Amino acid sequence: MNQYFTNNENLKSNIKTIQFTIFDETYILYSDNGVFSKDGVDFGTRLLLETLLMNEMQGKVLDVGCGYGPIGLTIKKRTNCQVDMVDVNQRALHLTEKSAVKNNLIVNVYKSDAYENVEGIYDFIITNPPIRAGKKKVYEILIGAYGYLTDNGALWFVMRKDQGVKSTLKDLENYYNLSIKSRKKGFFVICATKKEKIVDNA
Ligand SMILES: C[S@@+](CC[C@H](N)C(=O)[O-])C[C@H]1O[C@@H](n2cnc3c(N)ncnc32)[C@H](O)[C@@H]1O
Numbered sequence: 001m002n003q004y005f006t007n008n009e010n011l012k013s014n015i016k017t018i019q020f021t022i023f024d025e026t027y028i029l030y031s032d033n034g035v036f037s038k039d040g041v042d043f044g045t046r047l048l049l050e051t052l053l054m055n056e057m058q059g060k061v062l063d064v065g066c067g068y069g070p071i072g073l074t075i076k077k078r079t080n081c082q083v084d085m086v087d088v089n090q091r092a093l094h095l096t097e098k099s100a101v102k103n104n105l106i107v108n109v110y111k112s113d114a115y116e117n118v119e120g121i122y123d124f125i126i127t128n129p130p131i132r133a134g135k136k137k138v139y140e141i142l143i144g145a146y147g148y149l150t151d152n153g154a155l156w157f158v159m160r161k162d163q164g165v166k167s168t169l170k171d172l173e174n175y176y177n178l179s180i181k182s183r184k185k186g187f188f189v190i191c192a193t194k195k196e197k198i199v200d201n202a
Helices: 043-052 070-078 090-102 135-142 144-148 165-172
Strands: 016-022 025-031 060-064 082-087 108-111 122-127 149-160 176-184 187-194
Touching (some): 016 043, 016 070, 025 090, 043 149, 043 187, 070 082, 082 090, 144 149, 165 176, 165 187
Parallel strands (some): 060 082, 060 122, 082 108
Antiparallel strands (some): 149 187, 176 187
C-alpha cells in the first residue's frame, strides 16, 4: 500500500490547489496524490493551529512532518517567527515550496527523517505526527523534540483519542510538563514544555 509518508515516484502526480481559510484569511495550497489529507486540511491540523495561534509566538519554529504545508505556512503568515519545515516525503516538500511562493511566504523547507538533518534549537516544535509511520517514529518525533527545544521552548502536537493520546501522554511525562490545550471531536491538542531534567524511572 502506498502510504502518504513514503516517497513513491511512481504514484501518478495530479497537482491541484485547495483553499484553506483560517482566522479569516484564505491560503491557496498545492496538494497531490500521495500526501496526507490531500483533499483539504485535516480537522486536527486546523484545531492545532486555532489553539496554538491564540498564543503569542516569537522566535524559531520547526514544523515536523509538514506535509503540503498548512501548519508552517499559517504560522509564518500570522507571526514574525522564522519557520523551518521538514518532511520525509519529497512530493510534500515540493508542494510546500510551491505553496510558500503562491502565498508570498518565506520559509525554509528541507528533507529530514525526524530530526536527522535538523540543526540548532527551536522555541516551538509543532507537529501533527505521522501515526501511520508507527509508534517508534512518532516517539522519535515527540520525545526527540526535547533535544531540539530551547529551555523554555514548547512542543505542540495534535492526536486523536483513538490514536492513543492518553498512553502517549503517560510516556511523555518523564520529559515534559504536559497540558491539554483543547479537545474537540476526539482530537486533543497538547502543549509540552521541557522538564528541567528528564526523570529516570529506571
Ligand atoms: C499527519 S501528516 C501531517 C501533515 C501536515 N503537517 C498537515 O498537518 O497536514 C504527517 C506528516 O509526517 C510526514 N512524515 C512521516 N514520517 C516522517 C519522518 N520520519 N520524518 C518527518 N516527517 C515524516 C508525512 O510525510 C506527513 O506529511
